[in-house]
Amino acid sequence: MAPTTCFNCKEARAVVIRPKNRHKLCRSCFIEIFETEVHETITSSKLFFPGERIAIGASGGKDSTVLAAVLKTLNERYNYGLELILLSIDEGIRGYRDDSLETVKRNAVQYDMPLTIVGYGELYGWTMDQVVEQVGKKGNCTYCGVFRRQALDRGAERLDIKHVVTGHNADDVAETVMMNLLRGDLPRLSRGTSIITESGASDTKRSKPLKYAYEKEIVLYAHHRQLDYFSTECIYSPEAFRGSARTLIKDLEKIRPSSILDIVKSGEDMAALVPGQAPGGKSCKSSAPAAGAAEEETGGCGSQNGRSSGGEMAAMEQQLASNDGAESRETEIKMPKKGKVSVGKKIKTQTLQHCERCGYISSQPICKACNLLDGLNRNRPKTAIEVGMEDEEGSSTLMRQMEHVQLTNS
Ligand SMILES: Nc1ncnc2c1ncn2[C@@H]1O[C@H](COP(=O)(O)OP(=O)(O)OP(=O)(O)O)[C@@H](O)[C@H]1O
Numbered sequence: 001m002a003p004t005t006c007f008n009c010k011e012a013r014a015v016v017i018r019p020k021n022r023h024k025l026c027r028s029c030f031i032e033i034f035e036t037e038v039h040e041t042i043t044s045s046k047l048f049f050p051g052e053r054i055a056i057g058a059s060g061g062k063d064s065t066v067l068a069a070v071l072k073t074l075n076e077r078y079n080y081g082l083e084l085i086l087l088s089i090d091e092g093i094r095g096y097r098d099d100s101l102e103t104v105k106r107n108a109v110q111y112d113m114p115l116t117i118v119g120y121g122e123l124y125g126w127t128m129d130q131v132v133e134q135v136g137k138k139g140n141c142t143y144c145g146v147f148r149r150q151a152l153d154r155g156a157e158r159l160d161i162k163h164v165v166t167g168h169n170a171d172d173v174a175e176t177v178m179m180n181l182l183r184g185d186l187p188r189l190s191r192g193t194s195i196i197t198e199s200g201a202s203d204t205k206r207s208k209p210l211k212y213a214y215e216k217e218i219v220l221y222a223h224h225r226q227l228d229y230f231s232t233e234c235i236y237s238p239e240a241f242r243g244s245a246r247t248l249i250k251d252l253e254k255i256r257p258s259s260i261l262d263i264v265k266s267g268e269d270m271a272a273l274v275p276g277q278a279p280g281g282k283s284c285k286s287s288a289p290a291a292g293a294a295e296e297e298t299g300g301c302g303s304q305n306g307r308s309s310g311g312e313m314a315a316m317e318q319q320l321a322s323n324d325g326a327e328s329r330e331t332e333i334k335m336p337k338k339g340k341v342s343v344g345k346k347i348k349t350q351t352l353q354h355c356e357r358c359g360y361i362s363s364q365p366i367c368k369a370c371n372l373l374d375g376l377n378r379n380r381p382k383t384a385i386e387v388g389m390e391d392e393e394g395s396s397t398l399m400r401q402m403e404h405v406q407l408t409n410s
Helices: 027-043 064-078 099-111 120-124 127-137 140-159 170-183 187-192 215-224 241-255 261-269 293-297 312-323 370-377 389-393
Strands: 016-020 023-025 053-057 083-090 115-119 163-164 196-199 206-207 283-286 331-333 403-406
Touching: 016 027, 023 027, 023 312, 027 064, 053 064, 053 140, 064 083, 064 099, 064 127, 083 099, 083 120, 099 115, 115 120, 115 196, 120 140, 127 140, 127 370, 140 163, 140 370, 140 403, 170 187, 170 215, 170 241, 187 261, 206 241, 215 312, 241 261
Parallel strands: 016 331, 053 083, 053 163, 083 115, 163 206, 196 283
Antiparallel strands: 016 023, 196 206, 331 403
16 A cells, blocks of 8 residues: 655655644654644743743653753744753652753753753752652652752752743643642642743743643654653652543543643633633733642653553553554544633632741741651651642653554555
């Protein structure tokens, strides 16, 4: 059978089917379309301004690696005029983060971007290896998530940067929406849905340029551009509430493939019910970026993202690698359309203040990180704070299984 030609260029062999429109695309058209969609997200949300210095939260994983690669490409292609800097947090996890940081160091050379690494050890006096030694594996992500949030902010402060971008994708946002829907936590749902999150007291904002990119597409993009990224899961990675939300979404997706972006869209609509939210999830100026909540908005560790739930990431990568030699195979992906935004009634939000100890933004006199450190330092970790389920879910990302379909001649 003759190979199927690309729907877009009508010349090259198609290697990808986008479930969004069933278009069969060649490698270069897929890459260009992916990049163009991220560009549209950036411009429609007015994410950047010329001359802006941007810290890319770089974990070495696929999402932040793709983010760095795409931002570099778009910055050059469209003359954004951005100064791009890689900012990595070293949680102090031997055999995991030290290896992924080696990937980030290579990325820094590959993309010609400066790299700053900030460690938990220097910031808090505790590495995650030490925390786990004290508190055990269960619940360790609570500490890691709260600490990371602050570490990214402090790293940005050191660099005198006011804008941190992270590799959160549509799947991550959909999971956050689902989790907060199940909890009935509209303010947190709103913050997690916004493409930009700002705090009333800090001039550092966060944004998610990949907010509308399916994780499947991110993996495909990394694969077809042969990006250098790290795909091993965290050795402390747990299963938790986010995993359940993910499973639920995956089940929904089987019945209704557009579910991921539909959930994102619904989250944006619900966010409009919260005071101070811009329609369309464009920007969220939160009055209460409690550490755990904020962590959930901006994500976590690039580790507890579902790789622990069955190695989907590894399976997908293996499949992609084998596809390289399989002329008759393609990968199907889908990105549904955006919809309208509704407006509704106001709800109560928390009051913002600064931690009396460290000055970090907190809804309590002492921030969660300081409370956690108190507990650790007193050898009473479990009495630290009332961190809810949400704090254990600070990060996200699970690799969704890709759909590989057999192309037939069209
Ligand atoms: N150690 C870290 N240092 C810097 N940024 C980080 C770190 N961990 C996570 N991030 C940022 O938070 C985003 C979301 O993290 P998450 O835990 O969801 O991992 P992920 O989706 O697997 O991302 P990635 O594939 O980039 O690791 C990452 O894309 C990255 O921008």
